[in-house]
Amino acid sequence: MERPTLTLKNNEERRLRAGHLWVFSNEVDTKKTPLTAFTPGQEAVVTASRGRPIGVATVNPGSLISARIMDQDPEVRLDADFFRARLREALAIRSRLYSTPHYRLLFSEGDHVPGLILDRYGDVIVGQLNTAGMDSRKELLLETIVAELAPSTVIWRNDSPTRDFEGLPRVVEVAYGTAPENLEVNEDGALFAVPALGGQKTGWFYDMRENRSRLCRLVGGRTVLDLFAYAGAFSVRAALAGAAAVTSLDSSETACSMAADNAARNGVAERVEVVRADAAAFLEECAAAGRTFDVVSLDPPALVKRKKDLEAGLKVYERLNRLAMDVLAEDGLLLTCSCSQHVDAYELRRAALRAAMARGRRGQILDQGRQGPDHPAHPAMAETDYLKSFLMRLVQQ
Known part of the structure; x- marks a missing residue:
């Protein structure tokens, strides 16, 4: 079956030739190939203005990102064999990275499957389309x-705001099997549970695992404050790593309840104070x-969900860093993070530096982190390298 063609305007293919996967609506030659002729999700071959093929894509005529390149080979078909190969490719590297099946299995553009996210919780798969x-x-x-x-359960957590931009409804559904009450997570031997059909995003923030692991090496005998703790991942792991006392803070009653339950599950409740x-x-x-x-x-x-909010968002990051430094002991350690796609590492670093100078602190960056390897970044797409962190040692001037 012949597929339709989506033709770009003159010289609009350069970014795609360099490997980027997004085609914006203003890059399409709508005189030659009207976007209105496509149905949402339709497979098409993207070509340069003179007809040279660039790759095969899925098209959404109602989205700002009107097409997403799935493969640079225009002969590829988006059938079961294609998705099976992508899934096996992703599974191969995760199996080498992790000893238990608890990780992000597919990370959208980072795994060359734009729009698809799969998280693995043992034999339960939670995904987003x-x-x-x-x-x-x-x-x-x-x-x-x-x-x-061969999962026992597959859950679609299709309640992300991202779907609004695609003209898709928000819905959560059990697509296969029966949903358990909780999803179980094994993170380097620490055991956690979060609601299968509730909680944030797909249930667990696997992307911070390696940052948590590195910081846990430095908490023995120390007092720890875990801000925006959610289900207590770092709080519990810090206590297991020998922290003298941990304060686990979140504004959500549900998150605090999960953190308290997870502390008890791991036998560290007496050293983890949960604060709402x-x-x-x-x-x-x-x-x-x-x-x-x-x-x-x-x-x-x-804190910065749109590029136009960058300046205001950076001020909030700086304020939070100042406040955190106000309660940081002499020769203390601060792990400062940003998961905002529009905030780059340099801007987060500058916000932390300004906060340190305002508080009369000398800082040293001991480690610079990013999302874990189960969230691979696409080398041509800075947008996929979204999580930034700096582990700083701070002493008084």
């Missing part, structure tokens, strides 16, 4: 997942009372 291209192939993808992984509070208000209260911590983890949610 974030584009019309993936959503329209939901049954094909489910068949492939079941055939390749606004992070900034808590830091101000601690500073006023003269309370300090040897180690502070500052990992807020994305």
Whole structure:
């Protein structure tokens, strides 16, 4: 069956030739190939203005990103064999990286399957179909997942705001099997549980695992503050690593309940104090009372969701870093993080530096982190290298 062609305007193919996977609507020659002629999710061959093929893509005429390149070979078909090969390729590297099946199995563009995210919780798979291209192939993808992984359950957590931009409804559904009450996570021997059909995103933030592991090497005998702790991943692991006392803080009642349950599950409840509070208000209260911590983890949610909000967002990052430094003990360690795609590592570093200077602290960067290897970055797409972190040692001037 012949596939339609999506033709670009003159010279708009250069970024794609360099490996980028997104075609924006203003790059399409709509006189030659009107976007209105395509149905959401339709497979097409993308060509340069003079007809030279660039690759095969899925198209969404109603989205700002009107096409996403799935493969640079224009002869490729987006059938079961294609997705089976991508899944096996992703599984091969995760199996080498992790000793248990608890990781992000497919990371969208990072694994050359734009729009598809799969997280693995033992024999339970939780996925997101974030584009019309993936959503329209939901049954094909489910068949492939079941055939390749033999899961007990597959859950689609299609409630991401990203789907709004694709004209897709938000919905959570159990696509295969029966959903357990909780998803179980084994992170370097620490055991966690989070609600299978609730919680944030797909349930667990696998992307911070390596950052947590590195910081846990430095917490023995120390007091620790874990801000924006969610289900207590770092809090519990810090206690297991020998921290003297851990304060696990989140503003969500549900998150605090999960953190407390996970601390008890790992036998460290007596050293993990769970606090429900606004992070900034808590830091101000601690500073006023003269309370300090040897180690502070500052990992807020994305504060810059749109490029136009960058300046305002950087001010919030700087303020949070200042407040965290106010409660950091002399010769303390601060892990400062940003998962905002629009904030690059240099900008986060500068925000932390300005905060340190404002608080009369000399800083040393001991480690620079990113998302874990189960969230691979696409080498041509800076957008996929979204998580940044700096582990800083801070002493008084």
